[in-house]
Structures are given as C-alpha cells and as structure tokens.
Amino acid sequence: MLIIDIYYEFQLLQNKMAFNKLPVYILFFIVTRIEIIWGDNITTSIKTLSESCYKSLAKEDNLIFSPFSVHAILSLVYEAASGKTASHLQEVLNLPNAKKTADDYKAILDNLNSTEKITINLANKIYLPNNFKLKSKFRWTAKAYFNAGVENISFTNSDAAAENINNWVNEKTNNKIQQIFNANDFNDQTKGILLSAIYFKGNWSYSFAKAMTYTEKFYISKTKSISHPMMHMTAPFGYMENAELDSKILKMDYGNKRFAMYIILPNARMGIKNLEKKLSSLDVNHLQLSMMKKVEVAIPKFKIQSTSELSRPLQKIGLGDIFSGNANFSKMIEAEQGLKFQKVIQKAFIEVDEEGTEAAAATGAVVSFIADHPFVFYITFEGAHPAKAILFVGKVVEPHY
Numbered sequence: 490m491l492i493i494d495i496y497y498e499f500q501l502l503q504n505k506m507a508f509n510k511l512p513v514y515i516l517f518f519i520v521t522r523i524e525i526i527w528g529d530n531i532t533t534s535i536k537t538l539s540e541s542c543y544k545s546l547a548k549e550d551n552l553i554f555s556p557f558s559v560h561a562i563l564s565l566v567y568e569a570a571s572g573k574t575a576s577h578l579q580e581v582l583n584l585p586n587a588k589k590t591a592d593d594y595k596a597i598l599d600n601l602n603s604t605e606k607i608t609i610n611l612a613n614k615i616y617l618p619n620n621f622k623l624k625s626k627f628r629w630t631a632k633a634y635f636n637a638g639v640e641n642i643s644f645t646n647s648d649a650a651a652e653n654i655n656n657w658v659n660e661k662t663n664n665k666i667q668q669i670f671n672a673n674d675f676n677d678q679t680k681g682i683l684l685s686a687i688y689f690k691g692n693w694s695y696s697f698a699k700a701m702t703y704t705e706k707f708y709i710s711k712t713k714s715i716s717h718p719m720m721h722m723t724a725p726f727g728y729m730e731n732a733e734l735d736s737k738i739l740k741m742d743y744g745n746k747r748f749a750m751y752i753i754l755p756n757a758r759m760g761i762k763n764l765e766k767k768l769s770s771l772d773v774n775h776l777q778l779s780m781m782k783k784v785e786v787a788i789p790k791f792k793i794q795s796t797s798e799l800s801r802p803l804q805k806i807g808l809g810d811i812f813s814g815n816a817n818f819s820k821m822i823e824a825e826q827g828l829k830f831q832k833v834i835q836k837a838f839i840e841v842d843e844e845g846t847e848a849a850a851a852t853g854a855v856v857s858f859i860a861d862h863p864f865v866f867y868i869t870f871e872g873a874h875p876a877k878a879i880l881f882v883g884k885v886v887e888p889h890y
Contacts, residue, residue, distance in 0.1 A: 531593055532878050534583035535560045538806070539882050540769050545802035546795075547765055553793040553837045553883040557870075558685045561598075562613040563803075564590050565635045566683065566811060566830075569627055569821030574810050581807040591634040597878065598636050601870060606744030609880075612661030612686040613637040615821075616654065618644055618679070622823040639821070644679035647672040654684065662688040662838070669796065669836045681828055685835040689868065689881060691743035695724045696845025707789055708862040709887045711759050717888050718790045719861065720843055726784045728856060734767050735760060738776075739784065739858045747871050748880075750841075751776065752788065754864045761863040761884065773867050773879055785857040789888035792840045799833040839868075839881060842890075860885075 539556035546554055560582065567578040568587050575587075584590045601609055615631070617623070619641045631637045638657075644650050651670045659667050665688040697720040706714040727740030731753075739752045751773060755764045800812055810816055814827045822828055865884045869877035 530583050530585060531560075531590075531597075535879050536773065537583065538563075539879050541806045542797070542799060542802045543765075543768070543882055545805065546797050547884065549886065551791075551793045551795070551884065551886050551889070553795045553839045553881060554797055555685070555687045555835065555837050555881050557878055557880045558611055558613065558687045558837070559799060559833070559835055561594060561611070561635060562615070562637065562683050562685050562833075563808070564594060565613065565615070565631055565637055566818075568630055568634075569818045570811075570816070571819045572817040574815075574817040577807065577810045591630060595634045597870075602636075606692040607748055608663075608688070608690040610662045610665070610686075610688040611636065612658055612666075612684070614654075614657065614684045615639045616642050616644075616650075616682040616684065617822070617828070618642070618681075621828060624821060624823060627821045644675040645677045647675040650675050654682075658684070658686045658836070662686055665838050666794070666836050669834060674832075679831060681830040683830055683833040685833075686837070687835070687881075688838045690840045691748055691868075693843075693845035694742040694744065694746055695722065697722050697843035699843050702790065702843060705787075706861060707888055708758050715887065718890060719787050720790055721785075721787050723783060723785045725781045726786065726858075728782045728784050728858065731771075733770060734764055736764055737858055739786065741786075749869055749871070749877075751867045751869065752858075752860060752864055753866070754858065754860050755862070758862045761865070761886070764865060765884075768865065773869060773877065776877075782855045784855070785859075787858070788841075788860040789885065790842050790890040791885055791888040792838070792890055793883060793885070794836070794838045795883075797835045797837075799835060800831070803833060837881065839883065863887075 535556050538560050542554060542556060542559070546552060563578065563582055564584060567575060567582065567584055568591060570578055578584065598611075613635065614637055617639070621641065623639055623641065628639050631639050642650050642653060651672045651674065654670050655668050658669050666686050669684070669686060701721040702718050703721065704716050705719040707717045707719070708714045729738050731738055734753065735756050737754045737756065739754070741750045741752070743749060753764060753771070755761055757763070804812060811830050814829050816829050818828050863884065863886045865882070867879055868881040870880050871877045
C-alpha cells in the first residue's frame, strides 16, 4: 500500500486594489511523507510458510528456498479463486481481501525492483493446458500487481513444453537458472503448474577484501573437514548470542541496508539439527540486533541452487484444495473445467562472495563469529514498515563455489 500524507494550507488574500474586488485563493501543498507499507498479516504469513516448508525441505544437503516467492504466487492463485477455495487460501495464508492483497504485493514488488546494488530476479508463472480459456482480467491482474505471467501450453508435447518453460526461466533470471523441467515431467494428464524461480546476488554494505579470503577448514562433521575459501573481515555488525537456540546470530547488511542476511551459527560444531528443531521460536520478522559490535567475521564463499517440489508441504499446511478436482478457480478461467494444480515447483539460486559497496574500516574485534561449520541463514527485506519480509531461508552444510 502506498501511503502519502499531504497537509493542505489555504490562505485567503484580499486584493485591495479598487479594480479587483474578488478574493484570491492560494493553495499550498506540503508533502511530508511517502512510504511503502505492507501489513503484518503478509509478513507473518510468509514467516509461517517459511517454517512449514523448511521442515519438509531441510535434509542433509545445502538448501535455498524463497518463502516470499512461493507466497507471492499462492497469493496470485488466491486472486483466481472463489468460494471455499478462496476461503481456504485466505485462512491458511493469513491474507486480507483480494484487492488489498494485490495492492500490498504491488507495493512490495515495486519496492524490491527499485533497489540499487541488489540483483533479485523473480519469475513467477502459471501454466495451464490449451483447453482452459483464461479470463483477460486475471491475466492483467497477474501482470500489473504480481509481475507474473499466465500462459496456455500444450503439455502433451512434453519436449516443447519443457523447452518453452526453461527458456522463459532462463531469460527472467539472466541465465542463472537454466533448467527447471524435463520432458518426462509432463503428460496429457497435466492440468496446471505453479512455477517460481528466483535469483539473488547482493553487494554487502561492507565489502570483504579479496586478499583476506583464505583456503581454510570448514567442518562437515565432528571430525571431517573440507578445504574451502573463507572470507574475513572485522567491522561493526548487529550481533547477539541466543541461549535458547544455543547459537550466535550475525546481521550483515546489503547495499542500502534494506536487505540483510542473518546467519544463525550453532555453538556446537554439529549443532545444526538441534538448531533446526528450535527455529520456530526465532521471530526473524521482528528480530532487533541493535547492539552494533566490532565483530571478527569469517564466512565461506558459496553458491547454492535448490529445486523444491512444494505440493506435499503445502497440502500439509491446509492447501490441499488447490490440488483437488473440487478447486474453484472461476476468476481465472471462463468455465468450470475441473482445474487443479499438480505441481508447485521452485528453483532458487543464491551467490555469496566478497563484493560490497564500501571497505570496512574497523579494527580491534570485540567478538568473533567464525562460521566454519554448518549454519542456517535468512535474507530479509525491510520497507518502511518495521516488520521484515523473509525473502530466503537456507542452510550451508557443505559450501561450494
């Protein structure tokens, strides 16, 4: 939602010249505030979705997942739904009415796309078989409010369908995500696909000096380690120690400080599993690390690419309706045709290296934050509203670059 506070001041001037007896009105506009604000309901809902899906997706491997991207495309599906299907989506996703949901997402996406020093390519799209006739209003809503696409496609020609979708994702993510489907993912029974692809690369507010990147040990078990590039810096960061999580938390800002990475590092070398069991107690949306300390930081360079099939996790949180033949999407298609979605696929890619906007100048560290063993991380985006939207959640078990 775009909020503009405007104060009006009217002043009446009486022209005292004899030939002009009419009063003159002069209107002054004083614009004091322009803010992009979205409600707690959306940011809280993204957090809930993050927790639910993370539990299902977290295995023994590296992970990157964007609850924001999935929430966005599910919110678009909400715009298409009617009746009980709409009610289920609204309740589970904690959404306001459809109009406010669309307005909120437009504000968020417009704000995301205008940020300097950050590359975030979001590609959300709904694919339906050719026999479903799309309503023009829904196609317009998808583009205007959610920056998303809706397209009819022939799933029976599976080779062409896979090539079409992969080419679109490749284009939207600047060649960073090149393949998300194979021909054998489709057949003549495929009714609908929800696709979410997202790429993130940000410049730190403080850059890591490349000369301070050394090959060091990163522990992947209590006794086993790998040799991997570790980036070093000493600078003022948000920092806290959380006894409940038995972890240290570091906040590292990107660019203009509206994006940030929160790294949750277990105190125990192999404490990642215990940490994951307790993550629901961490309210990242309202986490305030106001204590700025000089921190000696060492974190690995890494790239992570993950493909997540989300239909099961979404059914577990109460969204089974959209995967059944009873779903009502009458705002999206011209007639009741038994539309249901069979797959919700997300492919996410993140890249973390030394690049930043300015050099760090702090010396004499007060505390150390040495991330030489598995950890969990969040990337958040903060607008004018105090709450943060969780863009990504992930974990590094064995870094690769």
